[in-house]
Amino acid sequence: MAEKLKNTILEAVREVIPDRGRVGLHEPELKGNEAAYLTRCIESNWVSYLGEYVERFERELAELTNTSHAIVMVNGTVALHAALLVAGVEPGDEVLVPSLTFVASANAVSHCQAIPHFVDSEERTLGINPDALQAHLEEIAELRDGVCYNRHTGRVIRTVIPVHIFGHPVRMKELQQVAKNFGLVIVEDAAESLGSKMNGRPLGGDGLMGVLSFNGNKIVTTGGGGAVVTNNKTVAARLKHLTTTAKTAHPYAFNHDEIAYNYRMPNINAAVGCAQLEQLDDFIARKRKLADRYANAFASLEGAQFFSEPHGASSNYWLNAILLDDQDISARNEVLEHLIEAKLQCRPVWTPMHQLPIYKSAPRASLSVCEAIAARLINLPSSPFLADRTLTSEE
Ligand SMILES: *Cc1c(COP(=O)(O)O)cnc(C)c1O
Secondary structure, three states, X not given: OHHHHHHHHHHHHHHHOOOOOOEOOOOOOOOOOHHHHHHHHHHHOOOOOOOHHHHHHHHHHHHHOOOOEEEEEOOHHHHHHHHHHHOOOOOOOEEEEEOOOOHHHHHHHHHOOOEEEEEOEOOOOOOEXXXXXXXXXXXXXXXXXXXXXXXOOOOEEEEEOOEOHHHOOOOHHHHHHHHHHOOOEEXXXXXXOOOOEEOOEEOOOOOOEEEEEOOOOOOOOOOOOEEEEEOOHHHHHXXXXXXXXOEOOOOOOOOEXXXXXXXXXXXXXHHHHHHHHOOHHHHHHHHHHHHHHHHHXXXXXXXXXXXXXXXXXXXXXXXXXXXXXXXXXXXXXHHHHHHHHOOEOOEEOOOOHHHOHHHOOOOEOXXXXXXXXXXXXXXXXXXXXXXXXXOOOOO
């Protein structure tokens, strides 16, 4: 069974990526103005926290996400941490997080000394299922004076973190309704979805805050980096203050009005980010072309399907994925190993958070869909350059 499946899957991938040696999962591409802008930083001596590129990068990120403010930081994890603090998450609170996510979404909750409460995903978006969340909260939560409490643990449930997995939008309208029903603040983890749209609107601006990442494997990189975007001026000012040591304005005195963080992004990273943003449209066009080729190659394959963007979405297809029909981890691993042997860097989705020993005692909803997806999903090589192959005579 797995024998036949692994061969047909490799053949399908080979239709898209001819055998030319090792292929990474998602490689950064720095062929624009990155070197020129970096040189400008060095020649002008503006390498640290102040400088033209930080401001420009923030302005452009706000524009891209259709928000009014962006605050850049050293990585996406600390950006999530800062966003949760500003959202009012306090030690001992619970925060609703999909179990099917990268560990940073849950860790940022722990960094607030709060507790992640894992909720289920849905197959059509790979993100939080708003209907299942509504049903779960009806069962375990109650509102008192507009504050949501977990009746089993007695803790406040403050916030929900939808994650746009692999760039595919969560059903935000429905999620916003659930958040309203239960008095929850939304912090969007849009780390993977820069440039994705739903009904023509960019992701990241639907919650009180949206969080971006510019890690080396993301669609746009600054080496390492992150940002929080928001439409709320007070929130933006609070984020800036909290992530820049809470220094009060003064011509020379160093006074700090709370114990805060140094999460600032240096100008040299922002310089790379500005150059990368100039290429974002091109990256997305090529990644969508690549996804289209995968979709065609897998169209009539039995035993697995290519994951296509949800209805109404225009995804950045950060990482391409296939879902095997059967929920069989050993078959999935055989397929994975076969692809890896062929020098194609493929991987399973992250181990669901509730299955990690570090989060084994965290509160949770029923997570059957999350577990089924995790057992069936394989990510395929997704670098934009893979769409650039010139057509050969064999094709
Ligand atoms: C990459 C990522 C992050 C964190 O970003 P870093 O910049 O690596 O800290 C958070 N959430 C998700 C879903 C991610 O994919």
